[in-house]
Every structure is written in structure tokens, then in C-alpha cells.
């Protein structure tokens with residue numbers, strides 16, 4: 001591995017609260033969007049002349065629209081419970097990465113312009129003007145929040161820093177200071193249908209090649225169909241599943257599940273992306289526009305069910321917002337939830353005996369599971385509380401004989417972010433990503449040492465890409481990270497029920 005140009009935190013036996021390093025990450029921010037990344041999303045191309053007034057007006061608009069935003073800004077009592085809960089603070093030591101301090105970057109301006117005390121006695125209530133320097137701090141530190149919501153679990157008032165970071169990014173887009181990585185990607189989805197900008201012929205070629213690979217390996221013709229009219233299921237999956245490792249093995253796993261269960265299914269070339277970065281930039285209109293492609297594709301193909309593949313934030317948008325953004329979905333089969341997660345589908349099939357799995361195929365592995373933030377803290381699966389924790393674990397346990405959980409305080413609703421979520425999975429933020437991964441790496445290292453864990457499974461495209469990068473930085477093998485449906489796909493005994 002190439003030498004890093006920054007120091008990584010050391011992995012100790014326990015997670016330590018770091019020594020404070022004020023402003024350590026102050027100058028660290030992602031590339032700013034260029035005019036041609038901004039325009040397709042409806043944002044000004046560059047910082048507008050009257051940016052201060054536009055920003056304050058936009059803040060006022062959001063305060064009127066989202067009651068939660070105002071409540072979060074008004075209700076912090078500075079109890080400090082959140083201060084050591086953010087992986088970016090733990091990994092960087094920069095006090096502005098404490099959730100309360102991150103919130104205060106925006107709260108101070110809110111107080112100045114939207115509270116009486118802040119207007120007349122700004123110093124007394126920590127109110128300040130929105131200067132260029134403050135805007136730069138907003139840009140950098142609101143792009144050092146992966147919107148993972150871990151801090152909100154520990155806040156006695158449930159203050160959600162992710163919502164504040166989304167609002168900040170929405171305000172910055174409105175004044176022409178957007179983030180290149182997210183906005184360029186959203187533009188590709190609007191134009192072509194997926195984050196990669198992969199056109200239909202390339203998608204068809206890729207999938208045809210994969211079908212050949214599966215048949216060569218298994219001797220069974222498992223299909224990866226596209227644009228099949230009248231299929232029962234339309235699978236919407238992250239485009240990383242079409243080309244990246246280990247994502248692609250997850251896609252093969254979904255295909256094997258549908259194949260063995262005899263469920264007709266299709267991908268859509270029009271809605272060839274589950275990810276919805278509109279959420280990361282906090283922009284309702286763009287999130288809705290991306291969601292509407294899924295509705296349109298389902299209508300055009302005449303499918304009966306919509307199933308989402310392994311993607312964390314996509315599942316949050318799908319589970320929590322899809323019906324509001326793009327519903328009603330009254331044209332789908334009402335016997336199934338709209339939408340469904342692929343883990344729910346596989347779990348249900350396993351319970352009904354519709355899949356034959358041989359977990360001994362995976363006996364070379366001791367597996368742990370990384371709960372992805374947006375699934376764990378912003379969605380659910382199945383009909384029972386906590387289904388989002390139990391269902392993926394039940395699927396893994398059906399596919400492997402050796403499963404071990406990481407430390408309690410680092411899993412389920414207290415899971416640590418991979419370090420690359422929330423629109424931060426870009427090489428221009430590699431230092432932040434690497435340092436922010438430390439708490440998860442520490443917990444993983446512990447089960448490697450104590451239980452011989454060899455693999456970590458995940459159900460999020462971002463987590464998989466992020467771990468592929470940062471595992472080697474911490475001396476762990478890159479191939480440790482696997483898709484949950486890779487384990488399922490390897491364990492399925494094709495031919496036994498076909």
C-alpha cells in the first residue's frame with residue numbers, strides 16, 4: 001500500500017477519547033462543484049454576490065418548512081452527551097467534529113438572525129454573523145459529517161445532527177457553494193439513470209458477461225434480466241453492484257435467490273440506481289426527481305413489486321420517504337410492502353424453505369456483520385421492531401456456520417459509521433475517511449484477535465467501497481469485506497429446486 005501523507009490513529013484494545021486537536025481538520029473540505037455540476041440540479045453555478053442574504057433567506061425557508069430543524073436548533077442544553085460519540089471526532093480529535101460543536105456552527109447564525117436574544121445580545125447567547133470565514137467552516141465541517149445519526153441516539157433530546165448537516169448543505173447549494181462529488185453524481189442520475197453514468201448498452205454488456213461467468217462457474221443459466229415487461233419484481237440496486245468488488249458478488253447472490261425461488265424479476269435501464277444522493281445534499285426536489293424515475297420504471301415495466309438491493313442510504317430513502325416522494329404505488333401488488341429489501345425477500349424465502357443453503361460452503365470463514373447507519377438508525381425491515389438488525393443476521397446465519405458479533409456498543413443502533421457515508425466517499429476526503437473509520441476498525445480488530453473473524457459482511461454499497469479502501473490502511477486484508485448476498489449466493493445449492 002502507498003505511504004499515507006497523514007498519520008492514522010492507532011488501534012488500541014479499547015476506544016480512547018482522543019487528545020483535543022483544535023482546528024486539526026479546519027482546512028479539510030471536498031472539491032467545490034463547478035457551474036456545470038450545479039446547473040442540472042437547479043443551483044447557481046458559483047457563489048452568488050448576495051450570498052449572505054440568500055443564505056439567511058434559505059435558512060428561514062427551511063425553518064418554516066421543517067419543524068424538526070427549528071426544534072433541533074432550539075433545544076440543545078449543552079449536556080455534552082454527544083461529544084465523544086462521533087467517529088470523526090474520535091478519529092481526528094478536532095473539537096469541531098463533536099456533534100454539538102458541529103451544530104453550533106449553524107446554530108450561532110440561526111440565533112443571530114432568528115431569535116430576539118441573538119439580535120440584541122448576540123455575545124450573551126453565542127450568536128454570530130454569517131461571514132465568509134463562517135461559511136468556509138460550514139463547508140468543511142458539514143462535509144465532515146456522514147449524517148450517520150449516531151450522536152442522536154445518545155442525545156437526551158434526540159437532536160439529529162444529520163438533519164442540521166443536510167440543511168446546511170441545502171443552504172450552501174442555494175448560494176452556489178455545492179459539493180462536486182455529490183452534485184456531479186446526481187446530475188448523472190438525472191441524465192442517464194445511475195451514479196456511474198453507465199449507458200444502457202454498457203449495462204447490458206456487463207450483465208451479459210456476468211451471466212456467462214455464473215454459468216461457467218455453476219453450470220446453471222442464472223439470468224440478470226433487464227427491462228423485462230410484466231416481470232413480478234423490479235430490483236433497484238446501487239450501480240456499484242454492476243462493477244465493483246465485493247458488490248458484484250452480492251448482485252450474483254440476488255440473481256441466484258430469484259432463480260432458485262422461481263421469481264420472475266428484472267432490472268430497469270431507466271432506473272438503474274438505488275442510491276439517492278439528493279438526501280445527502282438535503283434537497284427535497286432532487287431527492288424526489290431521482291425517486292420518480294423508480295416509479296416511472298415500475299409503471300413502464302408493469303411489475304408487481306419493487307425490491308431494493310444492498311444499499312444503506314437508498315434503503316432509508318426507500319423505506320422512509322419513497323411513498324411520500326413518489327407514491328401512491330397503488331398499481332403494485334398490495335400483498336407486499338412497498339418497497340421491500342432484498343434481505344426481507346431472502347429471509348422470507350429461507351423461512352418458507354424455498355431456498356436450499358449449505359452453510360458449510362462458507363466454513364473457511366468466521367463472519368461478523370457491520371450494521372450500516374442508514375439501515376440501523378433510519379429504517380426498519382420486516383414487521384418487528386429491530387427487524388433491520390435481526391433479518392440480515394438471520395440471513396447470514398443461514399448461509400454460514402461461524403458468526404460472531406462485534407462489541408455491543410458498536411453494533412445495532414449504536415453502530416459506527418464506515419467513515420465514508422453521507423456523500424463523503426470521495427478521494428478528496430481520504431484523510432477524513434481513513435481517520436473516521438478508526439472506531440469501526442478498532443471493534444473489528446478486537447473480534448479478529450479474540451474470535452478469529454476473517455470476514456465482515458455489510459448491506460451497503462458505500463460501506464463496501466469504503467472498507468475496501470481503509471481495511472489495508474489498518475493492516476487488515478481488503479477482501480475481508482463481503483456482501484451479505486455473496487455469502488447467500490455461495491451457499492445456495494443451485495439445481496436442487498430448479
Ligand code: SF4
Pocket residue numbers: 085086087088097098099102144145146147148149150151152161162165417
Ligand atoms: S451524524 Fe454522525 S457524522 Fe454527523 S455529527 Fe453525528 S455522529 Fe458525527
Ligand code: SF4
Pocket residue numbers: 075076077078079080081082083099100154155156157158159
Ligand atoms: S447530547 Fe443533545 S442536548 Fe446534549 S450537547 Fe449534544 S446535542 Fe446538545
